[in-house]
Amino acid sequence: MKLRTKPAKGTQDILPNDMALRNYVLDTIKQTYNEKGFTQIATPSVEDIDLLTNSDGGENLRMLFKILKRGDKLSLPAEKEEDLSDLGLRFDLTLPLSRFYANNRNELPMPFKAIQIGDVWRAERPQKGRYRQFMQCDVDIIGESSIVSEIELLTTVPEAIKRLGFENFTIKINDRRLLKDMVVSSGISEEIFETVCITLDKMDKIGEEGVRKELSEKEITEVQIDALINRMDTKLSEINDEAAREIQDIIDIVSAYYPIEFDPTLVRGMGYYTGAIFEVQSSEFKGSLGGGGRYDNLLNKFQNDPIPAVGFSIGFERIIDLLKSKDMSVNKTEKTAIVYMEDNFLKKAVEVSQSLTGKDQITSIFKVSGNKIGKKLNRLEAEGFTNIIVVDRMEG
């Protein structure tokens, strides 16, 4: 039987050129984050199913890859899906970080500045450019309630984005507390704050008219909608509020290094944010290069004491797509092919290769039949070998 050779539905094989680009991007990000005092950790790809399903995962829970129980634990016939699974693949890195911190906090510095880089899995309907396994790349600062955390993140992630060659980007910043004030002071009930946010978040896509329509479908009055839309033009300096002062301080300090501006329409999807929220946007394309915010309550379900936290996730897969479309070449090391034709020259070929090892050279040995040598040399050139040493012509 010849087996199917395609990767599983919605997943991808990564070829050498793409992998070199991914490694280059990861190395640049890790290097930048390390310089700013972040250290990398890792959690397993699988978590207990109870942990995943009792989370605030929202939509992601419907896309969970669950793992079948094994051995005696699997009792068949089974009636209910709940009885079949004890583990699941993680759908993000934030929930595992919360568990990790609770499990290991006695061994971690305070505050703790974490880098997480890893795959996550979501059983999304397959579509172009969206995969069921994809890489996330997060930095988080746990245990610090002052804005020094926001500022450290906002001088770290944009630095990595800059080093990756992106220009013309702007950091947009807002605050969940300001958003809530805006909604409540427009006469809208605090109880529907989250659902109002979901609509406001679509401003980019559906425009003011679309937002107005959707809000009125949520039984918000015309007067309230007018008030809300008006408040979205408010300038930060007009707001007399602690949150506004914090955002202003962040902007004052960060703006010396990266473009940053207040955006009262910025919402960010996740319901767990409690304070500052931010996103890196570029004038060159739609969507964001990364985003994050403060989430001071998320860790509480694992702890008895409240722990403040701020996180920033870089859009790794999006960055890869953008760099691929720029046709960026990352392999700059000199490549040398060492070619021999007769077996008694193999020893000499290995000698040449070994003498070049460790000298910032890529070497590779090729055995070629004498009558194919011309064709082979052409192919090696096409594969990027700039030096070709044919050992047969040297003194053996």
Added chain:
Amino acid sequence: MKLRTKPAKGTQDILPNDMALRNYVLDTIKQTYNEKGFTQIATPSVEDIDLLTNSDGGENLRMLFKILKRGDKLSLPAEKEEDLSDLGLRFDLTLPLSRFYANNRNELPMPFKAIQIGDVWRAERPQKGRYRQFMQCDVDIIGESSIVSEIELLTTVPEAIKRLGFENFTIKINDRRLLKDMVVSSGISEEIFETVCITLDKMDKIGEEGVRKELSEKEITEVQIDALINRMDTKLSEINDEAAREIQDIIDIVSAYYPIEFDPTLVRGMGYYTGAIFEVQSSEFKGSLGGGGRYDNLLNKFQNDPIPAVGFSIGFERIIDLLKSKDMSVNKTEKTAIVYMEDNFLKKAVEVSQSLTGKDQITSIFKVSGNKIGKKLNRLEAEGFTNIIVVDRMEG
């Protein structure tokens, strides 16, 4: 509800120091392999269940993590386990490589020198030092039948092991064809070759007496066992055979760079090997630092034409354990803590941090209450900060 904070059974959280060591080892391995002309690829963590279960996975198939079907595909109540799952987590990197090669060979060079680094999952009974998710790190050369492939692997993996600080290691080499000759010429049926190999492989653990006992339980006569044990003392030069000449050529060439010796008792577990087999052993501890061999038939189930291949897997988790026991420190970059007490010094602290960014320095900003400054500075020193800059005492 406070949720369980431990990682899932048999899996581990990786803390910053361990992660730094893992990154150092991975970077060293990747750098060495890249210099020798290998390029990295990646396959998804999940594969179609049919691919996994129709493989030569042997024991690993009993340890498969299967993924539950989703949505309409899951029909309940379910009677049979086969109906419940459509995907599984990979248990090694060799099977995915075979599928990958068949799927992408038109876009790959010939021969193709692949690096694979990734997690694999096996539902083993949890025990000390064995995890259900662990990293594998393989190099393979696909498409070359001559011994240049064996030699490239045997001058690449040992180089990485050397760079990681291991000394006193020896490459042991044997050949499956020689093993088969040895068994068959002892009068033992070729049909039970694999099971005889499984017993011979235990020579280290159970000794000659144990091996004799186990072989006699497999209904091999005393005369045959004597003949077999005698043949295990054979020197390579005494064997008149193509396989023996190849192994001798490999030894002649590799021995100029790394210690290598013929070991007629070397078996290697996997049934798919067809030619040379090898292992890196150290006098400092039992077990191997890595091993591999030629497997010229494994790719055939995906291809219509036969494709030769040789692979070498470095024992990544074992190397990590050994380096941890050596208490190896990998973090040599200078660490600077920038400390401020009053909020109006935050801007200055950020200035200092930004001025050090990109200068091979690790910087981190800390807000400290004035009355805790002494305690905090002591803690920062304990955390490895060799420079501490207190911004309040500078001109603001």
